[in-house]
Amino acid sequence: MPVPVGTYYRISEDMAGDAKGVARQREDCLNLARLRRWEPVQYEDNDLSAYKPDVVRPDFEQMLKDLDAGIIKGIVVYDLDRFTRQPRELERTIEIYDRHPGLIFASLQGDINLMTSDGRTMARVLVAFANKASADTARRVKRKQKELATKDVKLVHGGRVPFGWLPDGETADPTAKKEINKAHERILAGDKISDIRDDWLARDVIPKSRSGKRFGKKEGLQHSTVTRMLSNPAVAGIKVYRGEVLRDVNGAPVKGAWEALCSPERLEEVTATLVGRSMRHVPSNASYLLSGIARCGKCGSPMRGQYRKDRKGNRIPAYCCHQEKGGCGGVARKAEPVDELIIDLILADEERMKGKAAVSTPAWDGEAQLAKVLAEIAELKQAKDADQISISTVIQFMPVLEAKRDKLLTEQRRALAAQRTAQVISIASRDAFDALPIERQKLRVLQSLQAVIIHPAGKGAGPKFNPDLIEPVWT
Numbered sequence: 001m002p003v004p005v006g007t008y009y010r011i012s013e014d015m016a017g018d019a020k021g022v023a024r025q026r027e028d029c030l031n032l033a034r035l036r037r038w039e040p041v042q043y044e045d046n047d048l049s050a051y052k053p054d055v056v057r058p059d060f061e062q063m064l065k066d067l068d069a070g071i072i073k074g075i076v077v078y079d080l081d082r083f084t085r086q087p088r089e090l091e092r093t094i095e096i097y098d099r100h101p102g103l104i105f106a107s108l109q110g111d112i113n114l115m116t117s118d119g120r121t122m123a124r125v126l127v128a129f130a131n132k133a134s135a136d137t138a139r140r141v142k143r144k145q146k147e148l149a150t151k152d153v154k155l156v157h158g159g160r161v162p163f164g165w166l167p168d169g170e171t172a173d174p175t176a177k178k179e180i181n182k183a184h185e186r187i188l189a190g191d192k193i194s195d196i197r198d199d200w201l202a203r204d205v206i207p208k209s210r211s212g213k214r215f216g217k218k219e220g221l222q223h224s225t226v227t228r229m230l231s232n233p234a235v236a237g238i239k240v241y242r243g244e245v246l247r248d249v250n251g252a253p254v255k256g257a258w259e260a261l262c263s264p265e266r267l268e269e270v271t272a273t274l275v276g277r278s279m280r281h282v283p284s285n286a287s288y289l290l291s292g293i294a295r296c297g298k299c300g301s302p303m304r305g306q307y308r309k310d311r312k313g314n315r316i317p318a319y320c321c322h323q324e325k326g327g328c329g330g331v332a333r334k335a336e337p338v339d340e341l342i343i344d345l346i347l348a349d350e351e352r353m354k355g356k357a358a359v360s361t362p363a364w365d366g367e368a369q370l371a372k373v374l375a376e377i378a379e380l381k382q383a384k385d386a387d388q389i390s391i392s393t394v395i396q397f398m399p400v401l402e403a404k405r406d407k408l409l410t411e412q413r414r415a416l417a418a419q420r421t422a423q424v425i426s427i428a429s430r431d432a433f434d435a436l437p438i439e440r441q442k443l444r445v446l447q448s449l450q451a452v453i454i455h456p457a458g459k460g461a462g463p464k465f466n467p468d469l470i471e472p473v474w475t
Contacts, residue, residue, distance in 0.1 A: 002039035012030040074104025153474040190440035236267040244474035272416040297455030301327030364415035
């Protein structure tokens with residue numbers, strides 16, 4: 001009876017998309033299996049890398065499962081580097097061969113006996129060399145790409161042109177530019193990314209997918225996708241490489257050759273606003289002003305908004321402490337009078353908050369230090385270019401300076417984010433407050449109050465609202 005073996009074919013990049021590379025491997029592996037009178041069970045991972053650790057090869061994983069389960073009795077590959085370029089994957093395979101003596105491992109270059117010490121050593125050496133070759137290639141390609149990206153400041157070097165520009169990759173799309181700038185204004189005004197996303201979907205003002213089709217309600221437009229579009233440095237005409245801003249010898253961002261959609265200052269302001277929001281979480285629950293802000297006076301857990309029945313059986317909005325959320329479940333209060341009380345309190349606190357904003361957001365004091373570090377980096381590079389110092393001196397001092405620069409740039413961004421977060425939302429009147437979106441209303445509450453404690457009413461308490469049981473915790 002023929003021995004069943006897994007014949008495995010793989011190629012890292014199928015540029016033409018015609019699978020000819022794996023077809024050649026398939027023909028040779030099947031011929032070898034038939035010559036040995038084995039019964040081939042075929043596995044194929046076309047256009048998948050065996051070097052990148054984050055790449056999952058479905059047929060490779062299935063083949064190892066089948067090998068461990070006894071469905072196949074060995075593996076046939078064109079060459080060991082088609083099987084794997086990762087030592088950890090080879091060790092997983094050796095463990096299976098340990099558990100099932102007698103398994104076969106054959107290639108067009110010769111059999112490898114993974115049951116013996118010599119065979120395993122040979123396999124480990126071959127995989128190590130294949131791994132090194134891939135690493136060397138990746139390093140050369142990455143270096144070349146970075147060099148091209150620095151010298152050639154085009155928006156894209158191929159592939160899909162990002163939303164905001166015409167197909168030439170240089171000229172701004174007037175409609176998309178208008179939408180992006182409008183979205184920036186909405187973010188600075190306090191609107192959420194999800195609001196902008198929903199608006200784009202509703203009006204069909206949305207980017208295209210990689211296939212050229214527009215995102216629809218069925219496919220969805222991800223929150224993270226919209227965030228990336230609106231905070232991408234390329235929007236301000238700044239070159240990005242692998243998610244990082246490219247910088248010249250002086251540490252300044254490299255400007256692109258395409259038309260910018262907004263100023264770098266506006267983009268920095270938008271980015272800082274988004275960072276500030278992530279630093280300060282605003283609880284949200286439908287349209288309840290104090291959901292997550294209100295706290296139970298018995299157990300201290302956050303209270304959430306929900307509808308509940310009053311004594312007459314009517315469904316009314318209320319703040320409740322939930323046992324399923326980790327609370328005691330012992331406190332609930334009608335939402336409307338609590339909201340009215342809190343709004344009156346923060347309206348009365350408007351002048352104090354304006355004064356606080358004026359004194360609590362000092363300018364970042366690291367500008368001079370950052371300028372000094374950037375100047376030192378530029379000096380060091382100029383001295384090297386003029387052959388005044390050796391490369392070893394550059395290697396010795398440059399990492400320290402670059403680390404200082406990166407730290408200062410991070411501090412600068414955080415300071416700007418803090419300033420944006422600390423800016424008080426003006427609510428000169430009740431009408432102005434009511435006109436704000438719910439998320440901005442909550443932000444304004446949190447600028448005056450850290451929390452609102454709702455104390456239990458106690459036994460025998462009547463339906464009349466008692467403001468003394470509502471305790472504001474001021475900032």
